[in-house]
Amino acid sequence: MTIAVQQVSFAYGEGQALKQVDFSCQPGCLNALLGPNGAGKSTLVALLSRLYDLQQGDILLDGLSIRQHPRAALRQLGVVFQQSTLDLDLSVRQNLAYHAALHGLSRREAGLRIDTELARQQLGERQHERVRALNGGHRRRVEIARALLHQPRILLLDEASVGLDQASRRALNQHVRALCDEQQLTVIWTTHLLDEILPSDPVVMLNCGRVVAQGQADALSNGTTQESLSDAFERLSRASEEPAL
Amino acid sequence: MTAAQYLNCLQGVMQREWLRFFQQRSRFLSALVRPLLWLLVFAAGFRAALGVSIIPPYSTYITYETYILPGLCCMILLFNGMQGSLSMVYDREMGSMRVLLMSPLPRPFLLLCKLLATALVSLIQVYAFLAIAWCFDIRPPLWGLLAAAPALLLAALLLSSLGLLLSNGIRQLENFAGVMNFVIFPLFFLSSALYPLWKMRESSEWLYWLCALNPFTHAVELVRFALYQQFNLTALLVCLGLWLLFSLAAVLTFNPQRAAVRG
Numbered sequence: 001m002t003i004a005v006q007q008v009s010f011a012y013g014e015g016q017a018l019k020q021v022d023f024s025c026q027p028g029c030l031n032a033l034l035g036p037n038g039a040g041k042s043t044l045v046a047l048l049s050r051l052y053d054l055q056q057g058d059i060l061l062d063g064l065s066i067r068q069h070p071r072a073a074l075r076q077l078g079v080v081f082q083q084s085t086l087d088l089d090l091s092v093r094q095n096l097a098y099h100a101a102l103h104g105l106s107r108r109e110a111g112l113r114i115d116t117e118l119a120r121q122q123l124g125e126r127q128h129e130r131v132r133a134l135n136g137g138h139r140r141r142v143e144i145a146r147a148l149l150h151q152p153r154i155l156l157l158d159e160a161s162v163g164l165d166q167a168s169r170r171a172l173n174q175h176v177r178a179l180c181d182e183q184q185l186t187v188i189w190t191t192h193l194l195d196e197i198l199p200s201d202p203v204v205m206l207n208c209g210r211v212v213a214q215g216q217a218d219a220l221s222n223g224t225t226q227e228s229l230s231d232a233f234e235r236l237s238r239a240s241e242e243p244a245l
Numbered sequence: 246m247t248a249a250q251y252l253n254c255l256q257g258v259m260q261r262e263w264l265r266f267f268q269q270r271s272r273f274l275s276a277l278v279r280p281l282l283w284l285l286v287f288a289a290g291f292r293a294a295l296g297v298s299i300i301p302p303y304s305t306y307i308t309y310e311t312y313i314l315p316g317l318c319c320m321i322l323l324f325n326g327m328q329g330s331l332s333m334v335y336d337r338e339m340g341s342m343r344v345l346l347m348s349p350l351p352r353p354f355l356l357l358c359k360l361l362a363t364a365l366v367s368l369i370q371v372y373a374f375l376a377i378a379w380c381f382d383i384r385p386p387l388w389g390l391l392a393a394a395p396a397l398l399l400a401a402l403l404l405s406s407l408g409l410l411l412s413n414g415i416r417q418l419e420n421f422a423g424v425m426n427f428v429i430f431p432l433f434f435l436s437s438a439l440y441p442l443w444k445m446r447e448s449s450e451w452l453y454w455l456c457a458l459n460p461f462t463h464a465v466e467l468v469r470f471a472l473y474q475q476f477n478l479t480a481l482l483v484c485l486g487l488w489l490l491f492s493l494a495a496v497l498t499f500n501p502q503r504a505a506v507r508g
Contacts, residue, residue: 051346052502071246074349085340089268090261101257102348102355104250146344 001062001076001153001186002027003048008057010043010209017043018209021057025188025202030180032197032217033190034233035206041190042082044206045158048188049079061154075103078147082159084139088132092123092142095131096149103150110149117145121175137168144176148183155179155187161196169196194230205233246350254350255358262362265332266369276324276370277377280317284378288313300441302473310383315469316438318371318393319461322401325370327429329363330408334415346501353496360409360492364401371397389472396471396481400464403484406491407460413498436462437469460487 003025010018018040025031035041046052048059050070059066059073066073086095093114100110118124121141131139140160147155157176161169173189173196180187189196197203199218204211213220213232221229266273292309299306336342345355375390385393411424435452436459437445446453456462460483467480 046502049343049347051343071349071351074347077347079343079347081340081343083340085344087261087265087341090264094261094264098257098261099344101253101260102345102350104246104253104350106249106253107256 002060003031003154003186003188004060004063005044005048006058006060008044008047008054008059010040010047010052010055016209018047021206021209021211023204023211023214025186025204027186028180028184030177030187030189030198030201032201032203033188033206034192034194034197034203035190036192038208039192039206040209041192041206042158043209045079045081045156045188045190048156049077050074075150076153077156078150078152078154079156080140080143080147080158080160082162084143086131086139086142086146089130091128091130092118092134093127095142096146099146100149105150113149113151114145117148120148121145136164137171140164140168140172141175144172144179148179153184153186155185156190157187158190159192160189161191161193169193194233197229203229251350251354254348254355255361258345258355258358259362259365262359262366266366272328273370273373276321277374279324280320280374281377283313283317283320284310284383285381300443302470302475302477308383310378310381311385312441313439314375314378314383314385315472316436316465318374318397318468319400319404319438319465320433321370321374322364322367322397322404322464323429323432323461325363325367326401326404326406326408327411327424328408329359329405330412330415330424332363333359333409333412334417337412338417352499352501356409356496356499357492360402360405360495363405363408364398367401367405368394368397371401385472386474389474392474393468393471396467399481399484399488400468403460403464403488403491406488406495409495410491410498413495413500432459432461435459436465438462438465460484463487 005021005023008018008021009016021040021044033041033044043052047054048066050066050073054067061073061076064072087098090098096114096117097110100113105113118127121144123138123141123145126134126138131142134142143160155176161172164172176187176189179185191197197217199216201217203214203217203220205213205220217229221232288310333342336345345359346352348355411428415424435455437456438461442453442456442462445456463480463483466477467484470477470480
């Protein structure tokens, strides 16, 4: 499924968070949205997930405007937010059942899909445990299971690896890549951690609310000099912060 | 979306509220202890000092405990409605509100589901309280308990919608204490829950009018009449009208951006 962000600007009162952001994502693979803290990544996720109303510009999912068809857009989206949104006092299964109901799934259908997703996330044995009892990595897996429950075609992960240890981060990243391959999901993975990006990943670099570069990760780092993606990111970020003369 | 999907959503929201309620036993306990203290301690002390004349819907002299019973039922609804408001603010601060907002169903419908779920949880608490009061010989007519169910539901919806409306104006969880002082206490004390309106009028004309205009007074009177299988049209119209007004205002003032985070 294609995602096209077209000339999107967004302001919190006087503060401009996004300025004429324009990019498109490649379908069926992990698209990295890279940017330092405060770059506007979470604002963009909030706009994509319809938590915020678009102020300027539009976002098209397979050519369908989310401004004009917000509910159709939400059916296609699964989101894992930076901050955990699980109900800590409910069990894993109860959290998933709640989400399924919010998407209008019947109990029977929800039950079947929950079983499938729990098995896929290897959480079957922990389904009756309260979320409070799970570690960060498992909670993230529950959130991914939840995001996939209504069988969306797009998965948004907003800094989903923040707060996880190195091993859990790597496992989560590999897990999401496997999902891309298995289900042809289009994934937007927002991060400020460069080690989560592979050379073949399509990358959009965001800084101070602007797109500073976009393209395949290895092309971005090798395009002009033999610098690493990290160097390229720093150089492009610095350049975007410098005032125009 | 089909009607069945809407129904599934309603069931899901209600189930979550029930699960949360049953897991928070202290919440259930405190919801019962508060009105029981008023009924068994406060009312016992006041029954000698305060005479209640024969006023509708009562056909004979009644004890003070009998008089304040409907008011205490509504007190449970009021506290629960405000608890619902607190839970909305908590969900917003903790991020779980975003799960609700990611549903493809219309947001007004989602808010109404939440409202109905809160109201039904309140009803369980009221009937548990009435059962305990029954054990202490404070007994409204048996059929009245059944007749009061729709009145209690409407009162619960009214007070929950007020809570929902208030939650839209509360920016942080810490501000909730203000709701106690500026909403719950004035609503409860400036009503016919503890004293009949004529008693208030004896004390002060302006106090009487404050009580007469208080929506909580109408909720109490609606329940009081229903418990005695009588119908108070004014109270019904006021409660119905205000429920619709508060619900509409809550939907219109609901700002999903508060449920999201800035990044």
